[in-house]
Amino acid sequence: MAKAFTPGLTVSARATYRARRLLPVDGEVTVSVGDRVAADDVVAQTFMDGDVFPMKVANMLGASPRDLPGLMLRRVGEQVAVGDTVARSKGMFGMFRTEVRSTAAGTVESVSDATGMVIVRGPRQPIAVRAFIGGTVVEVLPREGAVVENVVALVQGIFGIGGETSGAVAMACASPDEELDADDVTPAMRGAVVVGGARMTAAAIARAREVGAHAVISGGIDDQDLRDVLGHDIGVAVTGSERIGITLVITEGFGEIAMAARTFALLASHAGRTASVNGATQIRAGVMRPEIVIPLDPASSAAGAPAMSAGGATAGVLEIGTPVRVIRDPHFGVLGTVAALPEQPAVLGSGSKARVLEVAVAGGLRITVPRANVELIEGGDR
Amino acid sequence: MSPPPATKTPPDPSRIKVIVATDCGSTTTKAILIELVDGHYRQTQRGEAPTTVEAPFADVTLGVTNAVTELQELSGRRLVADDGTIIRRASDSDPDGCDVYISTSSAGGGLQMMVAGVVRQMTAESAKRAALGAGAIVMDTISANDRRRPHEQIQRIRELRPDMVLLAGGTDGGDRKKVVELAELIAPAKPRPRFGGEYRLPVIFAGNAEVRPEVSRVFDRGFDLSLVDNVRPTLDVEHLGPARDRIHDVFLEHVMAHAPGYDKLISWADAPIMPTPGAVGDILQTIAAKRGINALGVDIGGATTDVFSVFDGAFNRTVSANLGMSYSISNVCAEAGMERILRWVHLPMDERELRNRVKNKMIRPTTIPQTLEALVFEQAVSREALRLSFEQHKAFATSLKGVQQQRTVGDAFSQQAAGGTLVDAMRLDLLVASGGVLSHAPRMEQTALMLIDSFEPEGFTELAKDSIFMMPHLGVLASVHPDAAMEVFEKDCLVYLGTCVAPRGQARAGKPCFRWELRGARDARGELACGEMRLLPLGADERCEMTVTPERGFDMGAGPGRPVTRTVRGGTVGLVLDARGRAIDVPADAAARRATIARWLEALRVYA
Numbered sequence: 001m002a003k004a005f006t007p008g009l010t011v012s013a014r015a016t017y018r019a020r021r022l023l024p025v026d027g028e029v030t031v032s033v034g035d036r037v038a039a040d041d042v043v044a045q046t047f048m049d050g051d052v053f054p055m056k057v058a059n060m061l062g063a064s065p066r067d068l069p070g071l072m073l074r075r076v077g078e079q080v081a082v083g084d085t086v087a088r089s090k091g092m093f094g095m096f097r098t099e100v101r102s103t104a105a106g107t108v109e110s111v112s113d114a115t116g117m118v119i120v121r122g123p124r125q126p127i128a129v130r131a132f133i134g135g136t137v138v139e140v141l142p143r144e145g146a147v148v149e150n151v152v153a154l155v156q157g158i159f160g161i162g163g164e165t166s167g168a169v170a171m172a173c174a175s176p177d178e179e180l181d182a183d184d185v186t187p188a189m190r191g192a193v194v195v196g197g198a199r200m201t202a203a204a205i206a207r208a209r210e211v212g213a214h215a216v217i218s219g220g221i222d223d224q225d226l227r228d229v230l231g232h233d234i235g236v237a238v239t240g241s242e243r244i245g246i247t248l249v250i251t252e253g254f255g256e257i258a259m260a261a262r263t264f265a266l267l268a269s270h271a272g273r274t275a276s277v278n279g280a281t282q283i284r285a286g287v288m289r290p291e292i293v294i295p296l297d298p299a300s301s302a303a304g305a306p307a308m309s310a311g312g313a314t315a316g317v318l319e320i321g322t323p324v325r326v327i328r329d330p331h332f333g334v335l336g337t338v339a340a341l342p343e344q345p346a347v348l349g350s351g352s353k354a355r356v357l358e359v360a361v362a363g364g365l366r367i368t369v370p371r372a373n374v375e376l377i378e379g380g381d382r
Numbered sequence: 383m384s385p386p387p388a389t390k391t392p393p394d395p396s397r398i399k400v401i402v403a404t405d406c407g408s409t410t411t412k413a414i415l416i417e418l419v420d421g422h423y424r425q426t427q428r429g430e431a432p433t434t435v436e437a438p439f440a441d442v443t444l445g446v447t448n449a450v451t452e453l454q455e456l457s458g459r460r461l462v463a464d465d466g467t468i469i470r471r472a473s474d475s476d477p478d479g480c481d482v483y484i485s486t487s488s489a490g491g492g493l494q495m496m497v498a499g500v501v502r503q504m505t506a507e508s509a510k511r512a513a514l515g516a517g518a519i520v521m522d523t524i525s526a527n528d529r530r531r532p533h534e535q536i537q538r539i540r541e542l543r544p545d546m547v548l549l550a551g552g553t554d555g556g557d558r559k560k561v562v563e564l565a566e567l568i569a570p571a572k573p574r575p576r577f578g579g580e581y582r583l584p585v586i587f588a589g590n591a592e593v594r595p596e597v598s599r600v601f602d603r604g605f606d607l608s609l610v611d612n613v614r615p616t617l618d619v620e621h622l623g624p625a626r627d628r629i630h631d632v633f634l635e636h637v638m639a640h641a642p643g644y645d646k647l648i649s650w651a652d653a654p655i656m657p658t659p660g661a662v663g664d665i666l667q668t669i670a671a672k673r674g675i676n677a678l679g680v681d682i683g684g685a686t687t688d689v690f691s692v693f694d695g696a697f698n699r700t701v702s703a704n705l706g707m708s709y710s711i712s713n714v715c716a717e718a719g720m721e722r723i724l725r726w727v728h729l730p731m732d733e734r735e736l737r738n739r740v741k742n743k744m745i746r747p748t749t750i751p752q753t754l755e756a757l758v759f760e761q762a763v764s765r766e767a768l769r770l771s772f773e774q775h776k777a778f779a780t781s782l783k784g785v786q787q788q789r790t791v792g793d794a795f796s797q798q799a800a801g802g803t804l805v806d807a808m809r810l811d812l813l814v815a816s817g818g819v820l821s822h823a824p825r826m827e828q829t830a831l832m833l834i835d836s837f838e839p840e841g842f843t844e845l846a847k848d849s850i851f852m853m854p855h856l857g858v859l860a861s862v863h864p865d866a867a868m869e870v871f872e873k874d875c876l877v878y879l880g881t882c883v884a885p886r887g888q889a890r891a892g893k894p895c896f897r898w899e900l901r902g903a904r905d906a907r908g909e910l911a912c913g914e915m916r917l918l919p920l921g922a923d924e925r926c927e928m929t930v931t932p933e934r935g936f937d938m939g940a941g942p943g944r945p946v947t948r949t950v951r952g953g954t955v956g957l958v959l960d961a962r963g964r965a966i967d968v969p970a971d972a973a974a975r976r977a978t979i980a981r982w983l984e985a986l987r988v989y990a
Contacts, residue, residue, distance in 0.1 A: 054536070114559065115560075235713030237744050255742070348753075349754055350757035353824070354750060370749075373749045
């Protein structure tokens with residue numbers, strides 16, 4: 001029987017989380033298996049090649065590119081500082097010599113006798129990869145990085161902006177259907193991961209940046225507010241590199257939508273604890289969702305907790321009783337459990353034929369929605 | 383194009399009776415079963431399953447097995463072995479298995495390239511056209527005169543993570559220095575490929591053949607350099623074929639080979655895995671050649687839209703990155719503007735809510751419209767995605783003629799303005815639609831009107847759709863068994879919607895536009911005023927002689943005011959008479975616009 005996999009987002013009170021922390025290029029791993037690390041600890045480091053500065057030296061000397069190697073005062077591999085003379089022309093009878101001074105500090109990388117170009121490479125730039133979550137190093141990937149593991153509470157959001165950060169969980173709203181506005185954000189939330197309820201307003205985000213909060217989590221955001229915050233529209237959902245001074249994660253979607261009560265309760269139960277947050281989202285090849293990771297008590301045992309990998313997509317099989325969230329209008333945001341899975345396709349209001357399911361929702365009602373329009377609510381504790 | 387490493391020799395075509403073909407798309411893997419029934423090849427079953435190239439599955443063959451399992455359940459023929467592989471028939475009398483398994487693929491995120499050339503309007507543009515023609519997404523074009531300073535160019539190159547780089551520059555025997563300079567900028571920037579690790583970034587050099595030794599020296603370490611014929615051997619000749627072919631080879635050998643499970647899929651298949659758009663292009667060219675017509679095909683997907691055209695035998699293809707109906711829907715709205723999208727909508731809609739809906743589709747791309755209102759909006763977005771893709775196609779089609787193209791220096795410098803010289807809406811005979819929003823529209827009339835609104839065909843144009851997105855499968859089948867591919871194409875693949883009859887020209891609404899007369903299967907006559915549409919019934923197997931006499935200022939292909947008689951083909955929709963003029967215009971006032979659109983929709987019974 002062919003299996004119908006349906007995507008889902010993880011909301012788990014307790015899971016074993018493995019953060020695979022890798023360098024972009026080979027380097028040195030600074031931890032060993034068994035080491036305890038904090039979120040900010042460096043686990044691997046390397047140096048990236050420095051910036052490149054091309055100089056058209058033969059042109060500047062008025063010489064032929066072929067003659068350039070003979071006119072260079074600094075050889076390939078030698079260090080230069082800004083203003084150092086790197087080449088000198090022969091002049092006429094040893095007079096009227098022209099000199100070229102380096103416009104950059106670094107190392108002479110190449111001297112081209114084909115184009116007359118000299119390339120100076122700037123100093124190498126250090127790159128450090130941090131642990132992201134507090135935990136134990138369970139695997140070292142030589143020259144690449146390490147895997148850090150811990151038992152955590154884990155919430156996958158649907159969309160985020162901004163990169164990795166961490167801070168104490170601070171509840172700004174009293175209920176999951178309360179809009180997060182500027183008044184809810186206080187100076188005491190400096191360095192915190194601020195948790196709202198329903199939509200986060202542009203004013204609330206501005207206030208959070210102003211007080212120095214590290215992240216804001218809420219149910220939804222209005223498209224216009226997001227555009228105002230970023231200063232541009234988003235065409236495709238590939239994010240994480242925005243530099244707006246704060247990380248934003250929405251758990252449900254765009255618009256006026258309340259955070260799922262279970263997600264809100266889970267975050268509230270960890271108020272004051274340190275959470276690691278990554279807003280990076282990629283909805284293309286290699287789906288990646290934003291995450292809020294809250295390491296639990298270090299003494300807590302990992303035994304029995306389901307294993308999760310950082311950023312990864314999840315998928316499961318639809319069955320009667322499976323908790324689902326409707327992810328498209330006209331029932332967008334409605335939560336319930338699968339009540340029936342009719343085999344035959346049904347005709348929708350749009351006129352299309354599609355396979356559907358029935359969802360039992362609050363108040364004893366049943367709604368019929370296309371199977372493509374639900375997602376599983378994944379979690380190890382359900 | 384030289385094929386990728388061969389797998390195994392397919393059996394003699396005369397012995398092929400059962401064929402399984404799959405297409406591994408970025409979201410869905412589609413399988414079809416083709417069988418020899420009463421001496422004719424017919425597509426008998428279809429199955430599909432989500433593509434499993436991404437985590438947590440990370441093996442493309444799982445999705446293939448699931449899709450083929452669906453074929454197995456529907457046909458009663460055992461096709462999948464216990465280990466998940468596809469069973470081959472042991473003998474002619476064997477009731478299980480297939481004789482041939484073939485596949486196409488577009489999974490893996492597409493092909494992302496950076497291109498470079500010396501002069502932006504010349505060699506850099508030729509390089510860009512070669513990359514686009516090969517199906518790539520061009521991330522950036524670097525040239526000596528692109529107004530960026532060298533260090534800015536290097537910084538940009540460092541930020542990109544291309545799958546490969548195409549470097550052109552200089553005519554053969556021409557500029558040497560600028561070409562090597564470009565190479566010297568790219569090499570130290572060390573662009574990091576997407577796949578990281580041990581992947582050596584492929585660089586294809588298609589510039590001045592005389593500087594190959596210098597370019598080879600520059601890229602001697604850390605790169606996988608290929609040298610191919612110059613894309614611009616002289617100023618007035620563009621020669622894109624070898625560069626495009628090499629791009630395809632590198633794509634298959636390096637990029638696709640990194641997609642999870644690909645090695646297994648290659649070993650299962652009886653013919654080389656073809657890129658999906660390449661296979662679609664092959665079958666479209668076959669149809670155009672066989673019928674001696676000009677044809678245009680479009681495949682609108684979730685992330686990108688491909689447009690293919692064959693005019694006077696010259697094949698062109700473009701891929702519009704980030705114009706699609708799910709992953710890229712927000713980008714379509716950003717590029718087109720909400721105002722242009724809403725001009726196709728006859729229902730009142732709240733713009734703020736629509737913007738949020740668009741974003742929700744972007745972040746949950748696999749959802750489908752449940753309500754009529756949601757469908758109307760998505761079909762409006764699709765019109766703009768198709769229109770923008772077609773604009774891009776017209777702008778590049780002039781230079782994608784194939785192996786060699788004669789162009790003047792003047793043409794090259796006026797490329798932007800001269801775009802579209804090959805694609806002539808009046809000379810288009812057949813317009814073929816594929817891709818979810820077009821193929822799965824609940825009513826064929828919706829597909830027909832989306833095509834007409836977006837492509838604005840002129841004169842007489844047959845409209846068709848790929849019934850179940852079978853063109854990729856048939857494109858690759860054509861490489862194994864051409865007769866079977868053509869037979870299935872004619873009988874099961876294309877669904878003819880009918881013919882669009884539309885004169886070129888514009889006039890005030892209500893003025894006479896054209897008179898028409900049908901003879902043969904139907905006898906009827908009438909006239910249309912400007913701004914009107916009308917649907918005439920003409921069945922799928924029916925043909926009629928039709929004479930259209932346009933008013934002065936309108937042209938059906940023979941010149942303004944001159945009558946034209948043609949044999950027109952019916953279809954599931956019929957004959958669409960379109961007197962809206964070209965370009966199609968809608969009233970600026972929202973209420974008047976909605977009323978006008980509603981009238982057109984009613985005339986064609988689009989949402990009836």
